[in-house]
Amino acid sequence: MAEMAAPRDKEASSNYINRDLSWLEFNLRVLEEAQDTEMPLLERAKFLSIVSSNLDEYMSVRVAGIKDQIKAGYIKKDFTGYTPAGLFKRITKRASKMVNEQYKSYRDVSRQLAKEGILFTDYEDLNMSQRKAMDIYFHEIVFPVLTPMAVDQSRPFPLVHTQAVYLAVVLSKETDDPEEEPYFAIVQVPSNLARMIEVPARSNSKKHEFVLLENLIEHHIQTLFSGYTPQAVHGFRLTRNADLTLNEEGAEDLLEEIEKELRRRRWGTAVRLEVQKGIHPYALGRLQEEFEVAENIMEIDGPLDLSFLMRLSGVLKGFEHLKYKPIEPKYPVELLEVEEIFEKLKQQDILLYHPYESFDAVTDFIVQAAYDADVLAIKMTLYRVSGNSPLIQALARAAESGKQVTVVVELKARFDEERNIAWARKLEQAGCHVVYGLVGLKTHAKITLVVRQEPEGLRRYVHVGTGNYNDSTAKLYTDIGLFTSHPIIGEDASALFNEVTGYSAPHNWKAFGVAPTDMKDKLFEKIRREAKHASEGKPAHIIAKLNSVSNQEMIDELYEASKAGVKIDLIVRGICCLRPGVEGLSENITVISIVDRFLEHSRIIYFANGGDEEVYLSSADWMTRNLMKRIELICPVFDKDLRKSLIRILELSLNDNVKARKLQSNSMYTRVVNDSPRIRSQFEAMKIKSWKKTHRPL
Incomplete structure (x- = not known):
């Protein structure tokens, strides 16, 4: 392999960036949106929520798979140079750092919201009339739904649902010997009740105050354990393996097989344990013992699971200045x-x-x-x-x-x-x-x-x-x-x-490329054609707008095209295992990522083709699962004007210097900064009334 000229920032010595570490970099870019002070405040809160939701799926699927490999004794390195154990260690360290940053941002956003009259308030900080209202709400709405679950010799540990918030309660009796083990119980915070409860306003105040449901339950925990004294109450949250393991070959009815597997998902092995900062040592020990979790325990300095913030914008009225102006999609002219x-x-x-x-x-x-x-x-x-x-x-x-x-x-x-x-x-x-x-x-x-x-x-x-x-x-x-x-x-x-x-022999596709049969080969053929054009001095340029690029063969083809002189511009929102800008390997490749108001999801592929331009739409990213394990298609756009429209969309993304980040050869992303007029591609797209205009040369 070619010598690497750029620093790695502790990355493995490889021509490739690890897929799972690249995903963490993507979620950091999402977190950066929550930290962007130019963004409307309630939109920043939404991005904090998205960071949590993204991380939940990542832990329950990707990290769960890595833990399964470790458990099976798998020690072979992947093509980026990581063993499962080494990768798991790196992920937990980076993810923990990310979560700490997320909660620092949460505290900052909360302070800014408070200045706007939107407060998350502890029950203890409410006035008497507010407490009375919350007491009534608890006894009439919350208490009937709660089920305290004791854990002792006669009552085994109950099923803890994945990604639900629970309270771990350590209890004692006055007659107990101080040396004896305390009593232990858990209480699920009901997921079918509102997590944020708006408190009646204080006299002569226009402020909106919210109490979190778990805070209200914690204050009234004594009502669930009469005769016992709560010594400590702390939240916890478990993430289980959620990846389905299907025996499709042996399944007589796929629908029934999936329904069975969904039921088994409730009992998936533990992948991550989140606990409230300062959790009682006895409670933590009981949780670790029950879930057999020694690593990937995250101590959270704030509310568990910030995904509840996604609803905040919807429940508040009269705060339009803290949100994006609604977009009115145009009906096609x-x-x-x-x-x-x-x-x-x-x-x-x-x-x-x-x-x-x-x-x-x-x-x-x-x-x-x-x-x-x-x-x-x-x-x-x-x-x-x-x-x-x-x-x-x-x-x-x-x-x-x-x-x-x-x-x-x-x-x-x-x-x-x-x-x-x-x-x-x-x-x-x-x-x-x-x-x-x-x-x-x-x-x-x-x-x-x-x-x-x-x-x-x-x-x-x-x-x-x-x-x-x-x-x-x-x-x-x-x-x-x-x-x-x-x-x-x-x-x-x-x-x-x-x-x-039905049963049908493979078709000789005239327009489509279809995975898993021939899409990859067709793409390779077109990439190699660009390399041939470059060697002949003809226009040779590839632009691909995708969600992810992680297939090693595809990356190697792009490296070869780059070495042949093909200019390659990749617009990859999420995972990118290709390392751009490496001398002798990928110096003709640039990679940018755009994270903004809307989730970039379109997949467009452009080939200069010696001047006879081709543009394709695709359902597939350049990942192994898309190219080899799914039914996908790429479809050419034959209409010349529509091809120009799609090229204009690509141009907008490539010229973005507000929300675009550029991937460096050391696997880090930096914001695109230049002297050109500010172009925020998504906001420019809103202004365009017609996509039927001639494009500038790329």
């Missing part, structure tokens, strides 16, 4: 005043850029297909949908009216398994053909096919997206959607559904 979407799509392809353009256009496409008498069939993939998706209603209506409706539902979409099981059953009851994909592969492609009988014959209409068919997240994530009636794309779409739902 091409579809305004259009009664028949299909008639319009006969004439032209249409591009959607969410959340700046409304997801309602996608919903209308499905709804019109459901009610159109000329539509014969609707085929669709569903990975994650919203809680009350209008798409589900439309698909059910289409099936009930006699149309052929096929829905590929991905039951293994992590943490959405139960919701997807419910949708699958509802669709089956309505008469839809529900398919759960292929054994061993998640269906992650986002595509809808509508087959319509028209005077000149059957015509296929296709929607291909980079994001899920979820009207809720379409307001929060940046994603691209393409409507087209191009016959080549329609033919490939039909073939894709035939492969997923």
